[in-house]
Amino acid sequence: MTGNGICAGRVAVVTGAGRGLGRAHALALAAEGADVVVNDLGVAPDGGGASAGPAQQVADEIRAHGGRAVAHTGDITTTDGAASLVTTALDTFGRLDALINNAGFLRDRMLVNLDEGDWDAVMRVHLKGHFLPLRQAAAHWRAEAKAGRTPDARIINTGSGAGLLGSVGQGNYSAAKAGIIGLTLVAAAEMARYGVQINAIAPAARTRMTERTFAATMAAPADGEFDAMAPENVSPLVVWLASAGSAGVTGRVFEAEAGRITVMEGWRPGPTADKGSRWTPAEAGETARKLLADAETPRPVYGAR
Structure with a gap:
């Protein structure tokens, strides 16, 4: 790792960067010249426990390859933790150019078995854990823009196909990820005037969060074969979005999996009818049926039969 690359001179913060996708993003950003704040609580896949080890190991790995990195083990779902995340970047490297919100865990249950604690925990880590650092x-x-130092800043949020289509057994996770997409769109509109671009990705990769659910399809390949489910496949898009080279790209959602990148196109008006006055319930139902017949069939929810 050297000072060269498309992120040379930039400082990036990555949450949940001790393992999986976050680790891959942190290493890829450093390989393209970024200084990196590696945030991770070091918790289990369900959010239990904590350890400073994972964040420190990734920071050490970056430094061992000639890059610059610092570990941050604060809880970014708290105001103090999120504030210290930004402060760590500024105090250590003197600036902040990109925030990659990636931290998360799972508490999967069918809705009738999903208790309030598991709902709140997933909302806190995924949705609040995006909002507070953002x-x-x-x-x-x-503040920089108002002081005449307009930044060339980036935020990359982490959504999911579950947030775009839904996923059986993941009502809390799907709702949180859908919320992240909404947050991304609002933030992109509000922050454009200040030199901040905000996008989201919906990645698919083999991580601790997915390996049990998709074990059959996400197994590592034989030696020499392309590892389609490696988290490192997602990181090049993240690095580019974090770079100055992505100028003009904001308010977008990308799916990234294996060697495929897709620009996702969200809700937009489909077939419509306007009576010009109030419908009766029977008229509304008959009209809705006609409109549905002309509409595109929705893609199935993940896990639906």
């Missing part, structure tokens, strides 16, 4: 970074960049 708010802290955005406040810093807005």
